Structure formats: C-alpha cells, structure tokens
Amino acid sequence: MKIQVTVTPKSGVLDPQGKAIAGALGRLGFEGVADVRAGKVFRVDVAASSTAEARAVAAAMAEKLLANPVIEEYEVEVLG
Amino acid sequence: MSARPRVSVVVFPGSNCDTDAAHAVEAAIGASAKLVWHGDHDLGDPDLVVLPGGFSYGDYLRSGALARFSPVMDEVRAFAASGGAVLGICNGFQVLCEAGLLPGALLRNAGLRFVCRDVHVRVETIRTPFTAELTKGDVLRMPIAHGEGNYELEVPELEDLLDHEQVVFRYVRPDGTRGEGANPNGSRDDIAGVCNRARNVVGLMPHPERAAEELLGSADGAKLFRSFAASLLVAR
Numbered sequence: 054m055k056i057q058v059t060v061t062p063k064s065g066v067l068d069p070q071g072k073a074i075a076g077a078l079g080r081l082g083f084e085g086v087a088d089v090r091a092g093k094v095f096r097v098d099v100a101a102s103s104t105a106e107a108r109a110v111a112a113a114m115a116e117k118l119l120a121n122p123v124i125e126e127y128e129v130e131v132l133g
Numbered sequence: 134m135s136a137r138p139r140v141s142v143v144v145f146p147g148s149n150c151d152t153d154a155a156h157a158v159e160a161a162i163g164a165s166a167k168l169v170w171h172g173d174h175d176l177g178d179p180d181l182v183v184l185p186g187g188f189s190y191g192d193y194l195r196s197g198a199l200a201r202f203s204p205v206m207d208e209v210r211a212f213a214a215s216g217g218a219v220l221g222i223c224n225g226f227q228v229l230c231e232a233g234l235l236p237g238a239l240l241r242n243a244g245l246r247f248v249c250r251d252v253h254v255r256v257e258t259i260r261t262p263f264t265a266e267l268t269k270g271d272v273l274r275m276p277i278a279h280g281e282g283n284y285e286l287e288v289p290e291l292e293d294l295l296d297h298e299q300v301v302f303r304y305v306r307p308d309g310t311r312g313e314g315a316n317p318n319g320s321r322d323d324i325a326g327v328c329n330r331a332r333n334v335v336g337l338m339p340h341p342e343r344a345a346e347e348l349l350g351s352a353d354g355a356k357l358f359r360s361f362a363a364s365l366l367v368a369r
Contacts, residue, residue: 062240066285067319069241121195121231123238124285 054101055132056111060120061092095119096132104131138164138362141179143209143225145171145200150186150222150342157342158183161355162362171203180365181218182209184225186278186340196239196281197227206232218262218361219334223279226326226336235329235336236294237286243319247280251351252317254302254325254339255309261301261328261335265367266360272309273302273353275339277317282338284320284327294327302326302337 062068070091078086097114101107108129115127140158144151155166158181169176171189176182189200200206206228213219213234221229229235242248256264256271286294294300302325304316316323318338326337341354 063287065287067240067243067283069243069245069283069319073245118194118198121198121238123230123236123287123290124240 145189148187157345161358184221186223197231201232221336240283249278262364275344
C-alpha cells in the first residue's frame, strides 16, 4: 500500500527556506504571497492489510524518523 | 600521578573533524585519544566521548538524523546515562539533539548561507565539565562552519532550559555583549551551546578543536578541554 507523509516546519518555527522562496516569488511578480512553508514529502510503499494499518505505520515512521517533533509537524495520506 | 585522560572520538560515515578532535585533546591535555567507528559496540572505557563535526550520512533527511541510529549510539547513550562526559561539536551537537540526549533542534541558518568564520561566544555557566575552570562571562573566540546551526526550541522548553541554567554558550560581540552582529545563524536567544539536565552532555556549534593552539589563530578552544581534564582530576 502506498502512503504519503508530508513534513513541514511547525507553525511558529522560522522557515528560512520558505521565506527565501516567498521573496523570490514576489520578485517574479506573484503578488500577494503572504507566506511559504517548505517541507518534505515521503512516498512509502508498505505491506499493510488495511488503510488504518497503513496510516498507523506511516504515523509511527513520522514520529520516529521522518519528522523531528521539536521543529516539524506531519500529515499522513494513504494513496492506495 | 594523573593518568592520561582517555578520549574516544566517534567516527560516523561523513565525519570530517574526527582526527582534528583527537589531535586537539592530545595536544591540549595530553589525552590518549582513539577513534571509534560508528559500527562498533565498544567505546573503550573512555573518560570522554566526542561526537565530532562533519556531515554524517551526508546530512540526509536532517543533519544528525541518521547518525543517531548508528550501533555505537547505544553505547554513547548508556555512557551518558551513567554520567560519562560527552561533547558534541557542530554535527555532533546535531546528532545529540536528534538522539534526544540534548534538548532542541538545529535548523537551517536564518540567512540560508553556510557560515564559516570566527565567532565569539560567552560562557554562560561554569556548571559543566567543559567550563568548570572558566569564569562565567568569559569570551572565547572559535570558528563556526555550518549551514544548519540555528538553534530552535519552543518557548515552554526554552524557559525550562533557562530555568535550569542549561545554556552553556551564547553568541556575543567581541566585547562580550549581545546584540546586532553577534548571532551568525539566527539561533533562538543567541544560543551557541547547551547541556543536558545532568550537565554531563554538552553540545556546541563552534569548533573548539579548530582553535586549540595559537598556531591556529586562537587557543581558546583548548580551555574547554583543559577544563574537562581538571574536572576529571576532581572527580577522581
């Protein structure tokens, strides 16, 4: 089963990359960019018998390795 | 009758300050230094474990994130839990944070650039083995060389850190004052180094081993190692 874990900087945590990208978008003429948060996406193919199990496995992966809970938050999606 | 301090320097794939650290402790305190491969399970009965600078595992995922799973980290954890002195320098600091041996995390520098230059740090507590022989307020000049040294901790944890006097070094101007121009990477509260609650594990972004002899432009870094050697004698 394919799962997707999206990791982004926690709100309130400074994101220098996102800030630089927001600045660049402004210079390119994209007006009204209030904020950009840059993160990472992990697509993982795991053996799981149900969506719930896949979701639980993905969350465990995020907690233990993919995200650093001090500075990042994550979202899990089951792609099927 | 002082035995030579035994120092084990852990070598991760991608460490690049390991032999510098070994040399610095040999030169500064006459230590017997050995390099320990990250895949080993034996630290070799050291008085001090150094996690050196570099780019362990290519900084993949996050700096220090993968090194914490190295086999030797179990031994480092056990050594630290038993009160053994651990010093994490630069990438070693990042590894200690990722491993949960130190609070906080190190983000990308606020200016996005890799910064390689001398900085001044102020000793904020002498209650660690590496600062015990120094004086609170002492200013040390040491180089930094990192892209991700922006120390971050959420406010409740930060307050906890401050309450327990766990900030060991802060970035300051040459005259020892905080403010404009002192903080090279955006670190919260100008923090350059911290210790754990038990005070035996210390991590810092500047490189004491690169400033441990006058020939290198500054010998201030040697003060950390000499401090450690002195605290070892007290402990013995």
